[in-house]
Amino acid sequence: KKVAILISGGGSNMVSLVKSMTGDQAGDHPGRPCLVLSNKPDAGGLLKAAELGVPTEVIDHRNFKGDREAFEEALISAIDPYQPDVIAMAGFMRILTPKFITHYAGKMLNIHPSLLPKYKGLHTHQRAIEAGDAEAGCSVHEVTAELDGGPILGQARVPVLPNDTPDDLAARVLVKEHLLYPEVLKRFCQGERGSFEI
Numbered sequence: 001k002k003v004a005i006l007i008s009g010g011g012s013n014m015v016s017l018v019k020s021m022t023g024d025q026a027g028d029h030p031g032r033p034c035l036v037l038s039n040k041p042d043a044g045g046l047l048k049a050a051e052l053g054v055p056t057e058v059i060d061h062r063n064f065k066g067d068r069e070a071f072e073e074a075l076i077s078a079i080d081p082y083q084p085d086v087i088a089m090a091g092f093m094r095i096l097t098p099k100f101i102t103h104y105a106g107k108m109l110n111i112h113p114s115l116l117p118k119y120k121g122l123h124t125h126q127r128a129i130e131a132g133d134a135e136a137g138c139s140v141h142e143v144t145a146e147l148d149g150g151p152i153l154g155q156a157r158v159p160v161l162p163n164d165t166p167d168d169l170a171a172r173v174l175v176k177e178h179l180l181y182p183e184v185l186k187r188f189c190q191g192e193r194g195s196f197e198i
């Protein structure tokens with residue numbers, strides 16, 4: 001199964017996904033990374049992907065002056081030549097319209113740094129701390145037209161500690177993201193669709 005990974009920043013989740021499919025970690029994993037694409041030309045993850053030997057593409061959303069449709073048409077034109085079976089969003093910070101989501105219906109995953117359905121959208125760790133939650137975490141879900149709303153395929157929990165800052169909590173959750181996403185992707189590539197927790 002060919003896996004395209006979409007990023008906007010450092011790409012730490014992308015690195016975890018690529019490493020889980022290559023080298024001695026690959027084992028019986030049916031997935032192989034075919035592309036890393038970023039909407040930001042300066043995304044640190046692009047260099048990491050190149051170092052890992054994965055082809056990269058950049059579609060800079062700023063070249064489309066708010067024309068989402070045109071941006072998404074350019075995304076599709078850049079992605080489709082790689083013929084991915086799966087699209088993994090990993091820190092991709094652009095909201096996609098139903099046009100893009102329909103084009104890859106049933107093939108798209110995303111990781112979100114909260115225990116969905118709680119805290120859809122941004123600033124998830126700050127919101128969990130301010131709500132006084134005892135736990136926080138991350139979720140991998142199928143991407144549908146509803147932002148952060150598709151079927152949940154996996155979750156991981158961490159404790160919220162008394163003096164946590166949002167950055168403290170983000171760092172604790174990110175460790176779990178790097179374990180959860182590769183496991184969900186492997187199961188998704190194997191055709192599994194159930195939800196599990198690590």
Ligand code: GRF
Pocket residue numbers: 007008009010011012013014090091092111112113138174177
């Ligand atoms: C992570 O918190 C992830 O949950 C969110 O983007 C953040 C950065 O991810 N989607 P990465 O380091 O760019 O993979």
